[in-house]
Amino acid sequence: MEKFILNKLIELKDEQIVSFHIPGHKSGKIFKKLGYDKFLDKIYTLDTTEIEGTDNLHNAKEIIKSSQERTAKIFNSDESIYLVNGSTCGVEAAIMATCEPKSKIITNRDCHQSVINACILGNIEPIYIKSNICKETNIINGVEVKEVKKIIDDNLDAKVIILTYPTYYGSVYDLKTICEYAHSKDMIVVVDEAHGAHLQLSDELPKSSILQGADIIIQSTHKTLPAFTQSSIMHINGDRVNKNKLFSMLRFLESSSPSYLLMSSLELAVDIYDKYGQELMNDLLDNINEFKLNINNKFNKDKENIIIRNEMDKTKIFISLKNIGITGYELDELLRQEYKIQCELSNYYGILLICTIGNEKEDFNKLELALEDIFIKYFARNINKDNKNYKEQNNIYKKILKMSSYPEEIPIKAINPRDAFYSEKKTIKMEDSIGKISGEYIIPYPPGISLISPGEIITTEIITYIQEGVKNGMIVSGIKDANLEYIDIIDIG
Numbered sequence: 001m002e003k004f005i006l007n008k009l010i011e012l013k014d015e016q017i018v019s020f021h022i023p024g025h026k027s028g029k030i031f032k033k034l035g036y037d038k039f040l041d042k043i044y045t046l047d048t049t050e051i052e053g054t055d056n057l058h059n060a061k062e063i064i065k066s067s068q069e070r071t072a073k074i075f076n077s078d079e080s081i082y083l084v085n086g087s088t089c090g091v092e093a094a095i096m097a098t099c100e101p102k103s104k105i106i107t108n109r110d111c112h113q114s115v116i117n118a119c120i121l122g123n124i125e126p127i128y129i130k131s132n133i134c135k136e137t138n139i140i141n142g143v144e145v146k147e148v149k150k151i152i153d154d155n156l157d158a159k160v161i162i163l164t165y166p167t168y169y170g171s172v173y174d175l176k177t178i179c180e181y182a183h184s185k186d187m188i189v190v191v192d193e194a195h196g197a198h199l200q201l202s203d204e205l206p207k208s209s210i211l212q213g214a215d216i217i218i219q220s221t222h223k224t225l226p227a228f229t230q231s232s233i234m235h236i237n238g239d240r241v242n243k244n245k246l247f248s249m250l251r252f253l254e255s256s257s258p259s260y261l262l263m264s265s266l267e268l269a270v271d272i273y274d275k276y277g278q279e280l281m282n283d284l285l286d287n288i289n290e291f292k293l294n295i296n297n298k299f300n301k302d303k304e305n306i307i308i309r310n311e312m313d314k315t316k317i318f319i320s321l322k323n324i325g326i327t328g329y330e331l332d333e334l335l336r337q338e339y340k341i342q343c344e345l346s347n348y349y350g351i352l353l354i355c356t357i358g359n360e361k362e363d364f365n366k367l368e369l370a371l372e373d374i375f376i377k378y379f380a381r382n383i384n385k386d387n388k389n390y391k392e393q394n395n396i397y398k399k400i401l402k403m404s405s406y407p408e409e410i411p412i413k414a415i416n417p418r419d420a421f422y423s424e425k426k427t428i429k430m431e432d433s434i435g436k437i438s439g440e441y442i443i444p445y446p447p448g449i450s451l452i453s454p455g456e457i458i459t460t461e462i463i464t465y466i467q468e469g470v471k472n473g474m475i476v477s478g479i480k481d482a483n484l485e486y487i488d489i490i491d492i493g
């Protein structure tokens, strides 16, 4: 039989993989649990376009307008706009509507690609703020307020700052102070809150940027709440933003036939958030706490054999088995192949799990059992499974994991991203590229953060890091040669 994408999706669904990845509805389990499946069963009959009665996302006056107004109330924003092309288009529209061509925008170096893409499209110069990297885990921890203020002071001609908050890994920082400082310098604050649509569901979670003074906030509802992939929301607060320009830019960048299925899915996610969100979030946080407690009691009494990082946004769990010699890439593979557990991403040191209100207690039980099994199989093979006395662990399987640190230094920019994009390129061997101007991106994926962008000078540190990373299982995107033997550079003669 011919293989369709659909067949593959059905095959995977039948495998009943435990989802610790996006989308937040976790294979639709939450819809069934809360009785929303009755609506979703009819979904194929509901796909439509702008006809009488369905309103128009690009000029909402009726049913879409009232739905968005309800959403704004629930999320405590002045205005909320549904996005059907993901946060990618929200970030791009926000940047290009607020920054004039040839102006500057301040952003964290670990920004999503859409920020740099908007700079290419809009001929905007990005000014980067260094992000902190945890050397033990390669987790990116976000920016420091002191550093942000310094960059603002050094670039008072910039009119906009865009920050990722929380980071992909759930790290946060004092955004309120940054908003106040940026506003005092007459700057608009845009927050890429792609990973934080759920933050207002519990006081145990960091505060959403909606409540901290940001002017435009973009959330990927599909990532951390139960909405279909590509459904996001843009929230607008205060009167610093020219909304006419913003809405025009959204009309340029978003489909002229916005999907009603995605808009409906956003509405359902908001309804679930409103009616059941807090209770489900409390359950989720309890399940996560119990999971951590069990792991620590079982494996970490004497020393940290299974490292768990879960400090700020507690719905993100980073697990590392590096102390027992298993890389994050290996752990990712093992969980998926042997235990049918899919995590969100892996780096050399560990894996990231994205937990949402769509996860059940059972998911954490399965994860706990899988980790126990891996621990016994790969580390303490000689120990009697019933004995559970891991004190006398056998170290023969242990290998030392050590990889070069994530390159923290921001590469020197020789040419603006837009000029670099349109420049003539020359393909050369990767090892000959040090000191040359890159003509393409190098983006370890996920998390999709560019190590080098077009127009920046390639360094030894970056080349070493990716070559070593790829040897160990890292996936790199943004570059033409998937084998990473060659790279396009800009030959300025």
Ligand SMILES: Cc1ncc(COP(=O)(O)O)c(C=O)c1O
Residues within 6 Å of the ligand: 085, 086, 087, 088, 089, 091, 111, 112, 114, 164, 168, 192, 194, 195, 220, 230, 232, 448
């Ligand atoms: C920080 C960040 N911003 C924006 C995006 C884009 O979001 P979307 O997938 O909704 O387009 C992503 C996607 O992974 C992201 O990680």
